[in-house]
Amino acid sequence: MTTGEAAALTVRPLAAEEWDGWYRRLEIAFGGEEEEAEERALYRSLTEVHRALVVCDGAEPVGGGGAFSFRMAVPGGAVLPVAGVTMVGMLPTHRRRGGLSVLMRRLLDDVRAAREPLAALTASEPGIYGRFGFGAAAWRMAVTVPCHRVSLPVADNPALRLRLADPVEASPACEELYASLVPLRPGRLERRPGWERHPLLDVPSSRGGYSPRQCVLAEDTESGRLLGYARYSSKVSWTEAGNAAGRVKVRDIEAVTPQVYARLWRYLIDMDLVDTVEAGNLPVDDPLLHLVSDVRRLEARLADSLHLRLVDVGAALESRGYAQPVDAVLEVVDGFCPWNAGRWRLKSSGPGRATSCVRTGAPADLVLDVRELGAAYLGGTTLAALAGAGLVAELRAGALAQVSRAFASDVAPWLPHGF
Structure with a gap:
């Protein structure tokens, strides 16, 4: 150039x-x-x-x-x-x-x-955006479930009813349930008006031989309240010997309780004529890893998903919660957005407490690029791991462990859909 x-x-x-x-x-x-x-x-x-x-x-x-x-x-x-x-x-x-x-x-x-x-x-080529300060902040997991090689024990619950529904007609109730789950996992996006159509997009030429999208609802038998749903497509096929070898592709699956989530997965795995169930975008700590009888059979694969950049370091760090008390000075390197560069004192008393992040002239405890700050911001990548790669420098003994633990999240961050 x-x-x-x-x-x-x-x-x-x-x-x-x-x-x-x-x-x-x-x-x-x-x-x-x-x-x-x-x-x-x-x-x-x-x-x-x-x-x-x-x-x-x-x-x-x-x-x-x-x-x-x-x-x-x-x-x-x-x-x-x-x-x-x-x-x-x-x-x-x-x-x-x-x-x-x-x-x-x-x-x-x-x-x-x-x-x-x-x-x-979301990056088509992840190597492009690091120079602009974006770090890989959330990962996605894909799994392939061989239905006849694993079991998923779930107790029957007479208070729970599964019902097939038209995906479009069921969408308002599904969106209400989805909205209730947004604050519970970092990385989830609120769906603005119009975005409820995104998970319903079902172009025939893109189905790859799979059926039109289907939807199963999990409802409380007494109140009729929606407790969970799964949207999926299926493809029936047969082996040369005449055995069913159908496949199910899970588009999205959500539930308000662990029991309902497990029941929906058992429904998908136990369907007639189905040999394999695939899901291409699950959190890396998805409960399915602990529900199946043999986790190795899932053939889990990981890939980067959400890339995040702090555009206003002070406002971003003040606005999230911290897992434990923290008081440290971070020296942030930001060559592309120079207004972020410099030393910031991050102070929080711990979960649910007020947090401040202001500029300071005090000596730095950690030095890191804004890219690494973006990678760690949602709690899915630890600052300690980044330091192990030589990407975070500790200048005060003990500061790395304190800040890394404070940034932790109880659940892994996850982006439910692209944009």
Whole structure:
């Protein structure tokens, strides 16, 4: 990239009438395949045009990106504003010309102006975003359950009824249950109006031979109250010997109690004609790991999911809860958002207590990049582990253990769906 090339690329707001061309350039950046009309219509309705940007080479649009205005749960149960950075892409002709840096500069400046303390994204290529201060803050687990090789003992409960329902008709009740669970796990997103359609998206050409989406509800037999649900698709197949070898793909599964969660999993595993159940996005500490008779049979695989950046270090650290008392000075290195750089004194009396995080001239106890602070913010990655990789430096003996334990979360952070 030459200086002239970088200077030629500029960023401007998207005009509403430009959306189709803007989105088509994104499709080209991700390989060129055109999405089905249903999927395109959904994302058009969800796009916040006032937060969308166009990267231009002179007058020619060559890339773009934007943000969704989300709210996300953090340790301690607070739900904070977070900018969901999305739809970032450059045409193949303009790779490595500084366009992404120009775009991210404007995006993060806009996030700061909106007074959102956090920015989040899911990365198609995780190696790209670390230089902009994003750290891998939450992971997802995929499992493959061989139904006839594991058992899942669950006591029958006459007060619980399972009922098949139309996914669209059941959506309002499912969304109400989902909303009640948001504060209980860091990384969960509140679903703003319109986002309830996201988990219902079921484009026929993307099913891969699976059935249309199905929904099973777990309800209290007396009150009819919804206690849990699972949305899934199935595919019937047979071996050459004539044995059933069907598969079930779990789209999402939620429950208000452990007992209901276990019952829903037994329903999925015990279905007729089904040999294998797959789930592609579960928390890394999902209860299923402890429910099945043989955990090794699940073939669990981990992958990065949510990448997080602190846009306002002071506000972000003051707004989350801490597992134990902490009083330490963090020296934060932030080359991309220099307003964060410097020493911050983090002080909290522990769970449920007031927290402060203010600038200080006192000597630093720990030194770390804002990327590592983002990785540890939701409690899924410990500062001690990052220090073991040489990414956090301890300057005062004992400070690392104290701060690392304070940042811990009882449950692993988890992003329930992409954006």
